[in-house]
Structures are given as C-alpha cells and as structure tokens.
Amino acid sequence: MFNTTELEKQWLQYKIKSYIPYLIISLSLLIIILIVYFFKFDMEKSSTNIQTSIIKSKPNPKKEIVQIKPSPHILVEDNKKVQLLPSLDFMKKMQNASQLHRPTVKSIQRPHISDIRPKEETKHAKRKKIIQDNIEELPQESKKDIDKTINIERKNTQKDIYDIIKRFKKNNNPVLSLFIAKKYYELGNYKQAYNYALITNEINKDIDDSWIIFTKSLVKLGNKDKALDILKQYIEHSHSNSAKILRKEIQSGKFK
Amino acid sequence: MDNIFLNSKNVFLDVINNKDYIQLDRVSVIYQSLRDSISKPLKMILFYGKPGTGKSMFLSKLYNDLRQSQEVYLYSTPILDESEFYKTLAQDIFKIKHDAELNFTQFMAIVKHKEEEDSKETPIIILDEAQLYSQNLMEKIRLVSDTRKVKFLITLHKTEKEDIIAKEHFQTRIWETIELQNATSEELKMYIQKKLMQANCFDSVHMFTTKAVNRIHSLTNGNYRDTNKLLYTLFDLYTVYEKENKVSALKTNYISIKMIEMSAIHTGLINV
CATH class of the missing domain: 1.25.40.10 (Tetratricopeptide repeat domain)
Structure with a gap:
C-alpha cells in the first residue's frame, strides 16, 4: 500500500535535488558574469584615471602661451559664448601716432609663431644676434635709447x-x-x-x-x-x- | 475510472505468458533469425541480452511455436545438480527413467547406445538462465552437443562474466549468437500501447503521450521488465489516488510526469 503523502514528499525532495545542479550552474554563471562585469568596469575606471593623470601631467601649450603673453581677448571660458564687438581703439592709436610724428620700433616677442615656423625663427635669431652685437658695441646710455625708441630728425642745414x-x-x-x-x-x-x-x-x-x-x-x-x-x-x-x-x-x- | 486503472495495472504484471508476447518489428526480425538458426545443423546457439530485455518471454514464445512442429524442451529453471540434469535429459530425449544417480559417463553411454538405434530428428533443449550453470557442467553440455544427438539453445545474461563463459566454452564450436537489446523510445511506446490494446484498455492507451513515454524510457532505459514494473506501480498509484479522492487534482487525460516519477521513486528507479 502506498503512503501517498510520504511519496509526494519524496518526489518534492527529488525535484528540488534535480534542480540544484541547474541552480548551481545558473548562480555560478551569474557570479562569473558579475565578476567579469565589475572587473571590466574597474579596468575602464582605472584606465580613465590614468588618462586624466597623463593629461594633467602633460604641459598645455595653449596655457603656456597664455602665461607668457596674457591677453584678455584670447582667454575665453569654455561655457561662455564669444561675442565680437566693434572697437574704435585703432582710431586713438592712429591719433597718438600722428601726434608723435616719429616712427617707433618695438621689440615684439612671438613665441608661438616662432614655434610654428622654425625657419623664420632662425632668420629672426640671426637678425636679433646682429642687432644685439651692434648694441653691445655702443655705450650703455645709447643702448637704452635704442631699446626704447629710434628718433629720426631732419636738419635743414x-x-x-x-x-x-x-x-x-x-x-x-x-x-x-x-x-x-x-x-x-x-x-x-x-x-x-x-x-x-x-x-x-x-x-x-x-x-x-x-x-x-x-x-x-x-x-x-x-x-x-x-x-x-x-x-x-x-x-x-x-x-x-x-x-x-x-x-x-x-x-x-x-x-x- | 477505477476499473480503467485497475485493468491497466494488471496488464503490466510481470508474468511470462506467451500470449502476452508483443510483436515488435525488431523483435520479430530477431525471432525469425533465431528460428532460422535452429533449423541449421548447429550444435549450439547462444542467445543473450541484458536482464529484462524479454529473453524469457521470447523463449516462451519460441518454445510454444516450435513444439507444435518438432521435439523441443524448455528448461526455464536451471537444473544445477549434474546427476539431475543428466537424468532429466535422458528422460526427455531418450525416454529413459533413471532413479539412481546418473553421472556424465553413464549418460554418454546412453547417448552412444541410442545413436546406433534410431536416427530421428535432433531434439532441441532450451536452457534459460544458463549463466547459473557451473563451468564444469557447461563443459559437459558442450561435449554432449558434440554427439549431435541434441541441439542446445543457451540463453545468457549479457555480463562480463557471461562473455568469458561464452568465450571459454563455445569459442571452438559451430554456433550462432543472437543478441536481444533494450527497446528504443518508439518501440517502448509501441510495446505499451499494444500491451494495453491486447487487454482492451483503450482509454489508457491514449493517456501515454510521447513526453510521458520518453520520461518512462529515460527511467527504464527501454528495459521491458523495468517498464512493466514501473507501469504496474503507476496504475496502482492512480488507483490509490482515486480511492483517496485525490485524482481530481490530477489530469487524467494523460499520464502525469509527477506520477511517473513518484512510481519510479517507489520502485527504486529513482534514488531519492
């Protein structure tokens, strides 16, 4: 004679046991997937950290230029839009120039241009060297004058x-x-x-x-x-x- | 419904009856090849298969078919005592009743004496469960078969041990080997359906879906004896459920996998 209740219990145990391997496989697969996912995520995170650190350590050429020759017109914040407005400063400059009536030669430093054009840099360097040599031969006072302005005077003798x-x-x-x-x-x-x-x-x-x-x-x-x-x-x-x-x-x- | 389950249960009782023999295609081929082998002038025929593959049923069917046309003796139960074995053979083949002890030498003398007397058709001795015979007796059976006064159909379980016996005793003899194998899933379905239909259990026939039969096959490996045992328990369980009014919880239009597995647990096919 069957004890159906006991038999059903045994059957339930059997079913649970039969599903255990599938459950273990599924869980282990899930764990593996999670480990792989987190490992990959960590790798990506670490790689981005390395990249940012490299970027930080690299000298920023634009920033360097700005440090040498600060210009409020060039420096623009990333998020702000650049709005160009007409300037009448050149008129004042022209007026000043006409009032002075004398041509002035100013030494202009252009490191960024010299970086881009090395050939011109050599030419400029040669010229600069010749001028510097001539200046060295002159007395100190005249040197200062040359550094500031060169005056051309017309004499009606x-x-x-x-x-x-x-x-x-x-x-x-x-x-x-x-x-x-x-x-x-x-x-x-x-x-x-x-x-x-x-x-x-x-x-x-x-x-x-x-x-x-x-x-x-x-x-x-x-x-x-x-x-x-x-x-x-x-x-x-x-x-x-x-x-x-x-x-x-x-x-x-x-x-x- | 109670009668359906009860009748179906009785169909799968493990009883060897040649009337219950199910004619399957593959088994029919084997049966025919065995009959052909018997008609050949062979000393010995080896018929083997795993336990429960239907050898005994097969031999029963063969015996009943052959005895109508020729002299055939079926020893379903092995006669392990040597003297008793020779006395049984002497009585069946030569009709000589020997009350006292009969040893191999005395039996061979009888055989030689009868050989000169008549030249009737060679009788067939079917030995079932021959793996139970001793090695010594098997060797003597081989020597008896050499006289060609008797033909032996030896049925063995196919195990490693039996393979060794077969090699040692029958290797040099002219003999034929026929193997009976477990049923495939399709054959098992056919077997179950034919068995139920023979008993007029038509309602039960339709309850066996392919899924159910596949589950049965996976549990029994197509072994007929295990299948009979499982299905007997299954219908018995259905009967109990019906008595306990639990059968309403089960769908009776097809055999439940749960019920099959519960039956397998009960019969020991599933070890919980």
Missing part, C-alpha cells in the same frame, strides 16, 4: 642746401632751384630766395610756387609795390588762385 645747389648746377632742374628758394625763404635768406626763384621763373615761367616765393621775397626785401605789379602781371597771364590770394593778403596787410 646750410650744408644740405649747398649739396642741392651742386646738384642743380649739374642738371639745371627747376624743381631743385625752387626747393633751394623755398629753403632759403624758410631760413630767412630772402635775397637768395629771390635769386633762386628768379632763376626758376627763367627756366619755367608757369610754376606757381616759384612766382609766389619770388613775390614774397620781394615783399620781405621791402619792394611791396614791385611785388604787387609782378603778381598782377602773373595773374593776368596764369589766373592763379594762390597768386590772387597772396595779392589780397599783401594789399590788406596780412602778409608783411
């Missing part, structure tokens, strides 16, 4: 005028004779100015400036009436406006 007179005697160019007349007039040598203006008029009768310098020199020499007569004749001949203006000024007494 009598020697210069003689040089031009020599050249004029060689080629008989009215432009040179007019230039000499103007220089003599500026220097206050109205007699020589009159002479060279007369010579220019004899070479070319149609040069306004020559006739004006000629008449101005006459006025300065005290021949105001003669100057007005000459201007009158010249105006009739050439209808020059500058001559007309000068005649009015002489007549009115503005030009003495």
Whole structure:
C-alpha cells in the first residue's frame, strides 16, 4: 500500500535535488558574469584615471602661451559664448601716432609663431644676434635709447642746401632751384630766395610756387609795390588762385 | 475510472505468458533469425541480452511455436545438480527413467547406445538462465552437443562474466549468437500501447503521450521488465489516488510526469 503523502514528499525532495545542479550552474554563471562585469568596469575606471593623470601631467601649450603673453581677448571660458564687438581703439592709436610724428620700433616677442615656423625663427635669431652685437658695441646710455625708441630728425642745414645747389648746377632742374628758394625763404635768406626763384621763373615761367616765393621775397626785401605789379602781371597771364590770394593778403596787410 | 486503472495495472504484471508476447518489428526480425538458426545443423546457439530485455518471454514464445512442429524442451529453471540434469535429459530425449544417480559417463553411454538405434530428428533443449550453470557442467553440455544427438539453445545474461563463459566454452564450436537489446523510445511506446490494446484498455492507451513515454524510457532505459514494473506501480498509484479522492487534482487525460516519477521513486528507479 502506498503512503501517498510520504511519496509526494519524496518526489518534492527529488525535484528540488534535480534542480540544484541547474541552480548551481545558473548562480555560478551569474557570479562569473558579475565578476567579469565589475572587473571590466574597474579596468575602464582605472584606465580613465590614468588618462586624466597623463593629461594633467602633460604641459598645455595653449596655457603656456597664455602665461607668457596674457591677453584678455584670447582667454575665453569654455561655457561662455564669444561675442565680437566693434572697437574704435585703432582710431586713438592712429591719433597718438600722428601726434608723435616719429616712427617707433618695438621689440615684439612671438613665441608661438616662432614655434610654428622654425625657419623664420632662425632668420629672426640671426637678425636679433646682429642687432644685439651692434648694441653691445655702443655705450650703455645709447643702448637704452635704442631699446626704447629710434628718433629720426631732419636738419635743414646750410650744408644740405649747398649739396642741392651742386646738384642743380649739374642738371639745371627747376624743381631743385625752387626747393633751394623755398629753403632759403624758410631760413630767412630772402635775397637768395629771390635769386633762386628768379632763376626758376627763367627756366619755367608757369610754376606757381616759384612766382609766389619770388613775390614774397620781394615783399620781405621791402619792394611791396614791385611785388604787387609782378603778381598782377602773373595773374593776368596764369589766373592763379594762390597768386590772387597772396595779392589780397599783401594789399590788406596780412602778409608783411 | 477505477476499473480503467485497475485493468491497466494488471496488464503490466510481470508474468511470462506467451500470449502476452508483443510483436515488435525488431523483435520479430530477431525471432525469425533465431528460428532460422535452429533449423541449421548447429550444435549450439547462444542467445543473450541484458536482464529484462524479454529473453524469457521470447523463449516462451519460441518454445510454444516450435513444439507444435518438432521435439523441443524448455528448461526455464536451471537444473544445477549434474546427476539431475543428466537424468532429466535422458528422460526427455531418450525416454529413459533413471532413479539412481546418473553421472556424465553413464549418460554418454546412453547417448552412444541410442545413436546406433534410431536416427530421428535432433531434439532441441532450451536452457534459460544458463549463466547459473557451473563451468564444469557447461563443459559437459558442450561435449554432449558434440554427439549431435541434441541441439542446445543457451540463453545468457549479457555480463562480463557471461562473455568469458561464452568465450571459454563455445569459442571452438559451430554456433550462432543472437543478441536481444533494450527497446528504443518508439518501440517502448509501441510495446505499451499494444500491451494495453491486447487487454482492451483503450482509454489508457491514449493517456501515454510521447513526453510521458520518453520520461518512462529515460527511467527504464527501454528495459521491458523495468517498464512493466514501473507501469504496474503507476496504475496502482492512480488507483490509490482515486480511492483517496485525490485524482481530481490530477489530469487524467494523460499520464502525469509527477506520477511517473513518484512510481519510479517507489520502485527504486529513482534514488531519492
């Protein structure tokens, strides 16, 4: 006779036992998968740490440039948008430049450009070396002057005028004779100015400036009436406006 | 429903009856080859197979078929005493009743004497469970078969030990070997269905699905004896469940795997 209750219990035990191998296999597979997953995750994490550390240790070329030559216009935060606005600073610069009337040479350091173009760097280096050698030969004060600015001064000396007179005697160019007349007039040598203006008029009768310098020199020499007569004749001949203006000024007494 | 389970249970009672013999394709082929071997002038035929493969049923069927046409004797139970074995042989083959002890020399003298007298058709002795015979007796059986006055059909369990016996005693003799094997899953299904149909248990036939038969086959390895035992227990269990009004919890349109496994636990096929 069967004890069905006991038999069912035994059957349940058998079923549980029969599922144990599958359960063990499934669990071990699950554990293996989890171990592999975590191991892989750790590996990835460690690799990213290594990468970041490498990046940190690497010198940032952009950052270095910024350190050498800080520029608020170049430095831009990552998250902020760059908005370009028109600047009128260049106008001020131009005005300053025109007020100074003297060209200035500034030493400009461009490390980033020199990094990109090594050939130019060698050229610049050679030039720089030559300049530095020359500077070393000069006294200390002059060195400082060169480092700051180079002043170019124009000197209207009598020697210069003689040089031009020599050249004029060689080629008989009215432009040179007019230039000499103007220089003599500026220097206050109205007699020589009159002479060279007369010579220019004899070479070319149609040069306004020559006739004006000629008449101005006459006025300065005290021949105001003669100057007005000459201007009158010249105006009739050439209808020059500058001559007309000068005649009015002489007549009115503005030009003495 | 109670009758269905009860009738089905009785179908699988482990009783050797040639009427219960199930004609399966493979078994039919083996049966025919064995009959052909018997008709040949062989001294000995070795018929073997694992326990429970249906050898005894097979021999029963063969004996019943052969005895109608020729002289055949079936020794289902081994006669382990040598004198008794010779006396039984003398009585069955030569119709000589010997009350006193009969040794091998005396039996061989009878055989030689009868050899001269008549030349009738060689009788067949079917020895079932021959692995139980002693090595000495088996050697003497071989010598008797050499006289060609008697033909032996020896049935053995196929084990290592029996293989050695077969090699030692029958290697040099003209003999034929036929092996009976366990059933395949399909053969087992056929076997169960045919067995139930022979007993008019048609309702039970349809309860055996392929899944159920496969489970039975996995538990019994296609062994007919184990299958009979399992199915007997199975229907017995169903009967008990019905009596305890537990059968409503089970689906009776097909055999439950749980019930098969419970039966296997009960019969010892599953060791919990």
